[in-house]
Each structure stands twice: as C-alpha cells, then as structure tokens.
Amino acid sequence: MTDALLGLLVEVDARAGANFSGTGVIISAAPDDLPILPLRLISYPGIVTDVAGVLATISNPANEHHDGFHVLSPELRILRLGQYFSPPIIHHASIDRTRRFGGRYLAALFGSAIPGVVATGVASCDFGIAVFREGMEVAYRSGRSACAAEAASSAL
Numbered sequence: 171m172t173d174a175l176l177g178l179l180v181e182v183d184a185r186a187g188a189n190f191s192g193t194g195v196i197i198s199a200a201p202d203d204l205p206i207l208p209l210r211l212i213s214y215p216g217i218v219t220d221v222a223g224v225l226a227t228i229s230n231p232a233n234e235h236h237d238g239f240h241v242l243s244p245e246l247r248i249l250r251l252g253q254y255f256s257p258p259i260i261h262h263a264s265i266d267r268t269r270r271f272g273g274r275y276l277a278a279l280f281g282s283a284i285p286g287v288v289a290t291g292v293a294s295c296d297f298g299i300a301v302f303r304e305g306m307e308v309a310y311r312s313g314r315s316a317c318a319a320e321a322a323s324s325a326l
Contacts, residue, residue, distance in 0.1 A: 171197065171244065171288055171289050171303075172289060172301050172303060172308050172309055173309075174246060175195070175197060175246070175289050175291045175301050176291070176299065176301050176309045176311070178195075178221065178222055178225075178246055178291075179193070179195070179291050179292075179293045179299045179301070180293075180299060180311060181222040181226075182222050182225045182226045182229065182293055183226075183293045183299055185222060185223060185226035186226040186229055186230075186293075187226075187230065189230045189231060189232070190226075190229055190230065190294075190295055191229050191230060191231050191236045191237075191294075192229060192274060192292065192293060192294030192295065192297075193225050193228075193229040193240065193292070193293050193294075194238070194239040194240070194255070194274045194277065194278055194290070194291070194292045195225070195239060195240050195241070195242050195290065195291050195292075196239050196240070196241045196242070196253075196255060196278075196281060196287060196290050197241075197242050197243070197244055197246070197287065197288040197289045197290065197291075198241060198242075198243075198244075198249075198286050198287050198288060199243060199244055199286070199288075200286045201241045201249050201250055203285075203286050204241070204253075204255070204281075204284065204286065204287070205255065205256045205257055205258075205281075205284070206239070206241065206250070206253040206254060206255050206256075207253065207254045207256075208250070208252060208253055208254075209235075209237055209238045209252040209253065209254055210234050210235060210251075210252050212251075213235075213250045213251050213252055213253065214249075214250065214251075215248045215250075215251050218247065218248045221242070221246055221247065221248055224248060225240065225248075228240075228251065228252075229293075234252070235251040235252040236252075237252060238252045238253045238254050238255065239252075239253050239254075239255040239274075239277070239278075239281075239290075240252070240253065241253060244288050255277050255281055256277070257277060257280040257281035257283070257284055258280065259280055260279070260280050260283055260305050263279055263280065263305055263306075264306065264307075265279070266307075269297065270296050270297055271297050272294075272297070274292050274294070275292050275297060275300065277290075278290035278291060278292045278300070278302050279302050279305065279306075279307060280305065281302075282302035282303050282304060282305055282306070283304055283305030288303075289301060289302060289303045289308075290302045290303075298310060298311055298312040299311045299312075
C-alpha cells in the first residue's frame, strides 16, 4: 500500500498545475468510522476512473474541494472529497521539524494511527510528498509539481 499511495501522490504532484494547493488523502475501507466532517454540501464524487487526474484538478484554490482530506478505498478509489480530518494528537510521534510542514502533514501523521486507517498521505509544493502508516512517516519525496519547479526557478 505504501508504494501504491506514494506512486499516486507522485502522479498527482506531476499532473498538478502551477496553482497546486496540495492534497491530503486517507486510505480507509470504513470512512463512516473516521473523525471527518464534509467541508462542502457535495462530497461524494461518484465513479472516478482517473483518480490522480481528479486529485490534481481539485487541488487548486479555485476548486471547492481543494481543502481538507480526500478518503480513498484500499483499492485507491475516491470515496469522499473535501473532508475536515481531526485525529487525536500523538504526543510521542517522531516529527522532523527541520522540514517545512504544516497542519495537513500533522493530521496525516496522527491520523494514520487511527484504527481503520490503512495509510495517509500528503503532497504539497513547499513540503513534497509523504506517506504515513501507524503513526509514522514511512516514505518521503521532494515535490516535482509545476509550482515547485516555478518556485525553484524564481529562487535562482
């Protein structure tokens, strides 16, 4: 699952445009058991065949579903879009504070320890891509999206 989720987030990052706001995903077969709340009136996407394409498209501030986390099945099908995710804090979690991360990173880290959560993942311009399982970061890659490349070229 770690490799499949990492691959999906790498593809989302690669396909996202210059306005990529980042994304967070929760892998769970039981979304009704999670500490989530829909941010919008419509959060059920229907049948989606291009998961990476949808996640890349909606991860833009102009899209109503850009915020929050998206719940995917263990088969990486989209079950819910734009969910506020409020896991309990894990005070003893290992956090690398030398990297630039934010609230989405911590929610994914802590949320990966919730029973019924297979894994969580985040992707963003500033931070990159991370996958979490059982309250630990298990994979990390620096981002390669258009906005990350744009930010790197403007820093020169």
